[in-house]
Amino acid sequence: MQRGACASGDSYSADAGAAILAAGGNAVDAAVAAGLMACVTLPTMTSLGGGGILTMQVDGRITVVDCFATLPGLNARRHGERELDIVTVSFDGVELDFQVRAPSIAVPGTVAGLWEVHRRHGKLPLAEVAAPAIEAARDGYEATSSQTVAFSLLDEIFRMTPEAWALVSNGDAVVQPGERLRLPELADTLTVLVAEGPAVFYEGEIATAIVEASEDWVTPEDLAAYRPHFREPLQGSYRGCSLHLPAMPSVTGGVLLTGLRALEAGGPLPRDFDVATWGRIAAAMDHGAAVRTPEYEERLFEDGWLQGMLASTPGGNTMHISTADSEGNLVAYTTTVGESAGMTAPGTGVIMNNFLGEEDILPAGPWREPGRRMMTSMCPTILSDGKDRQLAMGSAGSARIKSALLQVILQAVDSDRSPRDAVLAPRVHTEDGTLYIEGYGRPAVEVEALRGLRDDVEVLDECGFFFGGAQVVERHATGFRAGADEERRGCAARVVE
Numbered sequence: 001m002q003r004g005a006c007a008s009g010d011s012y013s014a015d016a017g018a019a020i021l022a023a024g025g026n027a028v029d030a031a032v033a034a035g036l037m038a039c040v041t042l043p044t045m046t047s048l049g050g051g052g053i054l055t056m057q058v059d060g061r062i063t064v065v066d067c068f069a070t071l072p073g074l075n076a077r078r079h080g081e082r083e084l085d086i087v088t089v090s091f092d093g094v095e096l097d098f099q100v101r102a103p104s105i106a107v108p109g110t111v112a113g114l115w116e117v118h119r120r121h122g123k124l125p126l127a128e129v130a131a132p133a134i135e136a137a138r139d140g141y142e143a144t145s146s147q148t149v150a151f152s153l154l155d156e157i158f159r160m161t162p163e164a165w166a167l168v169s170n171g172d173a174v175v176q177p178g179e180r181l182r183l184p185e186l187a188d189t190l191t192v193l194v195a196e197g198p199a200v201f202y203e204g205e206i207a208t209a210i211v212e213a214s215e216d217w218v219t220p221e222d223l224a225a226y227r228p229h230f231r232e233p234l235q236g237s238y239r240g241c242s243l244h245l246p247a248m249p250s251v252t253g254g255v256l257l258t259g260l261r262a263l264e265a266g267g268p269l270p271r272d273f274d275v276a277t278w279g280r281i282a283a284a285m286d287h288g289a290a291v292r293t294p295e296y297e298e299r300l301f302e303d304g305w306l307q308g309m310l311a312s313t314p315g316g317n318t319m320h321i322s323t324a325d326s327e328g329n330l331v332a333y334t335t336t337v338g339e340s341a342g343m344t345a346p347g348t349g350v351i352m353n354n355f356l357g358e359e360d361i362l363p364a365g366p367w368r369e370p371g372r373r374m375m376t377s378m379c380p381t382i383l384s385d386g387k388d389r390q391l392a393m394g395s396a397g398s399a400r401i402k403s404a405l406l407q408v409i410l411q412a413v414d415s416d417r418s419p420r421d422a423v424l425a426p427r428v429h430t431e432d433g434t435l436y437i438e439g440y441g442r443p444a445v446e447v448e449a450l451r452g453l454r455d456d457v458e459v460l461d462e463c464g465f466f467f468g469g470a471q472v473v474e475r476h477a478t479g480f481r482a483g484a485d486e487e488r489r490g491c492a493a494r495v496v497e
Contacts, residue, residue, distance in 0.1 A: 009319035052335030067113020073370035099357025146490020160342030186349030259288030332380030396469025419483030
């Protein structure tokens, strides 16, 4: 048995990670187990047909593993304008448009990344690590209320094909709490992948099914050429704590560090944030967002450019998994399928991504350059105080990832809160000049005072997906703590002692 912690997107994936720790696995095993389980129980958020980024501390070394998607088109069989459907999704009253169907599918990286990370750093056999996910897919699992809510958000997209609809429904409607959902095709796919390895996904029968699902926009050559990249982390600091997070292909790392630098330059924050403090936080978010220029997006993919830029600068749905173990290992793993293309790879149970339908993550310049990595907002992060406290953290939420992580860091460092309290504290978010205020959990008088910070303000009173998705595990001098967005998204945290 190994002591440790796992925080993940739902209770099933958190339990899977904790069970692997209890069986003697390390933080890498736990992250892979939780990630595979999430592909079964959270198909609206992640999938073998999606992509992700891991920031890992293994044997004292911190590495970023980039297994995000690449642009298709090597030896293209199809040319011309891509015709995509547009679906509008309401996140707690904030409406966002997404493009779906076959032409939105990019080359997935999840399988290549997780299998290579486990091959290099896993402790238990992969068959044991994947067993909880395979069992849940084959024997079924009972839907929770948070899953019903999550699946309902993307109801229109998943209804587009019978195969996608089967992943989230009872046939007539989105699966309801207590109803059992079985995914036998996905169980078979996971079993084959464990036995044969990722080659079957990128060059074998599953690859053929992915090409078919994409209607030849993704080619066999695209899949065969895919490789995960192991990169040096982007490094920064905040009030004496060191931060390690991804540079390319994440646009968020530089934005987050810029915002934190602005706050640090403005002096200490009070332990309990008042209205003036929230005004400083909102201004820091704007300051960080301003660095994302066309040059930033283009040069993001140059080795070392982002670190140099920061050194010279003055002061879809997504899900995240964080794990830690008693050997000193930490994993922060953020993964996504976008909102999905509304299509599966035939016969596999694997829902495909719609990354080409999200303009925000298409690289600057000639985006049709095949094989090029796409951008992402995902930003799994490791924070250390240099003494006896280390945290692995990350968040779902697309554009809200940068604001969620910034505020979790502030709550953990400036306010010295536990992971759970840091995650559950009410948040704000700025985007395109609008200040979004989470009204849930705040006194009415505070909400009214916050309205006065800007002319353009929206208050979201419901506790829901818009602000949610953060997960944190902490290793400290005497043990472990963990926190997750249990109220906003139904996430879960487990500590194994």
